[in-house]
Amino acid sequence: MSRKTVVLKIPRSFLRYYKLPSDVVEVQGPEDATIQDLIRLAELPEMEFGLASINGDREYLSYRPKDGQFIELHPILMGG
Helix, strand or coil, X not given: CCEEEEEEECCHHHHHCCCXXXXXXXXXXXXXXXXXXXXXXXXXXXXXEEEEEECCEEECCCCCCCCCCEEEEEECCCCC
16 A cells, blocks of 8 residues: 655644654555644644645645645634
């Protein structure tokens, strides 16, 4: 089965709340993995993210990225 490797970039503000060594995480998964699947495989707090962007284009977490892509994760925004 083919695998892919992508880089997930999380907001730097998350480093205050979660014990992560960096705001950039490289993760490997199956070729058909969605962004949501890769977040889970990286053991990131999946409930925190609502959208992603790849090369400036917004994508849902159900998007299946290609091998080698750099994915910026965006938090779910809450109003007050």
